[in-house]
Amino acid sequence: MESALSRTTTLSVVIPMFNEAAVIPALVARLRPVLDALAVDYEVVAVDDGSRDDTVSALFDRGREWPQLRVLRLRRNSGHQAALTAGLHRAVGQWVVSLDADLQDPPETIAEMLRVAREDGVDVVYGVRADRSTDTMFKRNTARGYYWAMRRLVGVDLPAQAGDFRLLSRDVIEVLRRLPERAPVYRLLVPSLGFPSAEVRYDREARAAGETKYPLRRMMALAWESTANFSAAPLRLATWLGMSSFLLCLALIVFGMVVHVSGATIPGWTSMFVAVLLLSGVQLICLGLLGDYVGRIYATVQNRPAFHIGFDSRDERDEPAGAKPVARGDDRTPSFDSVVAVRG
Missing domain, CATH: 1.10.287 (Helix Hairpins)
Incomplete structure (x- = not known):
């Protein structure tokens, strides 16, 4: 089923989410017109990373009116990179864009990314932050220090000011799926693969709603993970x-x-x-x-898995009419409507 979908789905947009209920209305209002205007078959894979607010309910509410919205729910909070891994591994598009839910990285840039990838024949298009004036001075300085240290410690040709907003081809996704990385740091892992790449510059915006999910503690943990995973x-x-x-x-x-x-x-x-x-x-x-x-x-x-998928709305939608649910070990998929009723 997934191979057939991958032949017809041109674009997948993977969005890790943790307690992002407040920003979902604004996200859908900006993202859907952009993707509809591309005139391609697409899917939006919203990965709920064990949220404790109404993120799942808000996603299912929007999913009733937006059939391309696919909800991937993890059983527990596994971290941003693990949630991103789950979305990348389950995405079926020929091109896959990773995007944060806070709208600091504008969804309108996706069209430019896809155009550059097709015209230049590259496998990776990085979203590079040309203007970070909306971030605090502390955030800008720590980010600058992170990229400076990673270039010297890791030795990877790391694009300056490039976070997790990027477009990847299906070839890159398949390579990432085969890697034995248990805790990948994609902003270092993707450049290390050496695929042809390009950059699209944009102005970073202020967070649309909610609170940042990357305080100093998480930023320090990311810096250590980056160093320990890629350098001795x-x-x-x-x-x-x-x-x-x-x-x-x-x-x-x-x-x-x-x-x-x-x-x-x-x-x-x-x-x-x-x-x-x-x-x-x-x-x-x-x-x-x-x-x-x-x-x-x-x-x-x-070799324990970094994440456990509790529910994928695509599995329910692709179920043939009248077919009995297929047992998936202890990962039994509930019906779409029943999940909405429970979470709503």
Whole structure:
């Protein structure tokens, strides 16, 4: 069924959502006219990342009037990148656009992205933020620092000011689906694949409604995920710290021998205290860094899924008339109307 749909669906728009009920009316009001004007077969894959507000109910309400709107609901909150992964893996279009729900990245840019991809024959079109004046000074500076650090630590040809607003061809999607990444960071992973790419510049707008889902804590977590997933720099830092402490210990040994030969008397506990503290601190840093990588290896060996799909409205709509529901393990798909009734 999915292969047949992928041959007829030209464009998929994947939108991860977490507690975005307030912005859904504005999102639909701007996105639907843009996609209808393209005159192509399309779908909108709205991925609910375990929202605790009325996001799911609002999506189903809009889905009654917008048949191209497809609701993909995760069983629990799995994070923005995991929700994006679920949407990319389930999208069926020949071209797939990832878009945030807050309307800071204007949906009107999608038409330009699709035109550039077709005319230039590229597989990736990045949405690059030419103007970020609507963001706070802190957000702009931290973003600038993130891209600067990633270019030097990771070595990826990372487009400046390019977030998760991008267009990907079906070839790129299939490669991403085959990668064994458990916690992908797409703003680094996609450029690392080396597909032909282009850029479309736009002015970043203010959030249409609701609150940001990327506070400082999440931004720091993204920076660490980016570094740990694509670079061994922290391990090399541990190695350099170990070598530095070793050289310092050699210097202290030489100093102690010189003092002993000269006959000078010094309190022995001071040097011992400093040496123990220094070595213990370096060892703890190194163990912490190594432990994080060992934890990642452990999680990879377990091979647990990063997300669990609880419901996909397309499965219900594609069910033949009169057919009995197909059991999908413990992932039983409820009827479209019953979910609306429960959530509404």
